[in-house]
Amino acid sequence: KPKACIFDLDGVIVDTAVYHYKAWRRLANQLGFDFTETQNEELKGISRIESLKIILNWGGVSKSDAEMQELATLKNEWYVEMITKMTPREILPGAKEFLELVKANHYLTALGSASKNSETILRQVGITHLFDALVDGNKVSKSKPDPEVFLVGAQELNVPPNQCVVFEDAIAGIQAAKSGGMKAVGIGKAEVLKGADLVVAGLLEMTLAKLENL
Ligand code: G6P
Ligand code: MG
Numbered sequence: 572k573p574k575a576c577i578f579d580l581d582g583v584i585v586d587t588a589v590y591h592y593k594a595w596r597r598l599a600n601q602l603g604f605d606f607t608e609t610q611n612e613e614l615k616g617i618s619r620i621e622s623l624k625i626i627l628n629w630g631g632v633s634k635s636d637a638e639m640q641e642l643a644t645l646k647n648e649w650y651v652e653m654i655t656k657m658t659p660r661e662i663l664p665g666a667k668e669f670l671e672l673v674k675a676n677h678y679l680t681a682l683g684s685a686s687k688n689s690e691t692i693l694r695q696v697g698i699t700h701l702f703d704a705l706v707d708g709n710k711v712s713k714s715k716p717d718p719e720v721f722l723v724g725a726q727e728l729n730v731p732p733n734q735c736v737v738f739e740d741a742i743a744g745i746q747a748a749k750s751g752g753m754k755a756v757g758i759g760k761a762e763v764l765k766g767a768d769l770v771v772a773g774l775l776e777m778t779l780a781k782l783e784n785l
Contacts, residue, residue: 572783573754575730576673577721580684580707582615582740583758583774584666585692587654594649595626598642604630616741618685618714619643647688654688657695665775670701676779679703681724683737685715704728715743718751725753736785738774739764754785 581587592611599606606629614622623643627634634642659667674680681704682689689707693699704727706720713719725735737748740758745767748755756771757764764770768785771777 572734573678573736573785574734575679575681575725575728575736576782577681577683577724577735577737577748577753578670578702579616579737579739579741579744579758580682580686580689580692583738584663584670584698585657585661585696586663587657587686587692588615590650590653591622593653594646595622597649598646599626599630602627602630602632604632606630616685616715616739616743618708619647619687621714651688651691654692654695657692659697662696662698664773665777666773667698667701669774669777670698672779673782674701678782679728679730681706681728683720683724684708685720715741716746716750718747718753721748721751721753725751736782738777739767742766756785 578584596605606626610629614625620639620643623639670680680702682702684707687708704724706724706727711719711723721737722732725732732752736754736756738756738758739745739748742764745755745757745764749766755767756769757767758771758773761770769781
């Protein structure tokens, strides 16, 4: 029986993907090109600088390392402007309730996100207290599909990886969980989230029975 739940943030607990998309698109437009919502899917779970490299490649634009740092900072300023206006109503359906349910049933909980803005987002939506450990892009350096972010989470909770269940909306995140020796619950579509032990449309569909049966 699992002992801990590790949650990705963007796309699992809150829908910040739309804000990332808006900010990246504004940057691309400023550089003279555009990209689609379908292309945006490829950026899920990918770190800020890696995302920028992918986007510049789409636009056929090349920049020096220093210029890339500046562009990433500019995008983040626009993104932070949006997330600092977030409210608890932006928590995805069932997410807060599921966190409360697992905590009431003595599971340990951790955040495992690539974002360097996770603390701001959790504070804005008022759920920081529901996590026993917070691991994000400020604490780890290897991007998903590397399992580092989840392994550090397990370590901070003092639970062996095989007793941890990861909740992820990105394929890179499912791969990270599996290569870390954990169970993975995909949030989204089964066709996309191949390799997950279970796929649900959202945390609203998760139950204690489904968790215990993993
Ligand atoms: C998550 C999102 C990505 C984002 C990354 C870094 O993984 O899914 O779209 O690029 O976090 O976020 P940050 O807030 O540090 O720019
Ligand atoms: Mg995500």
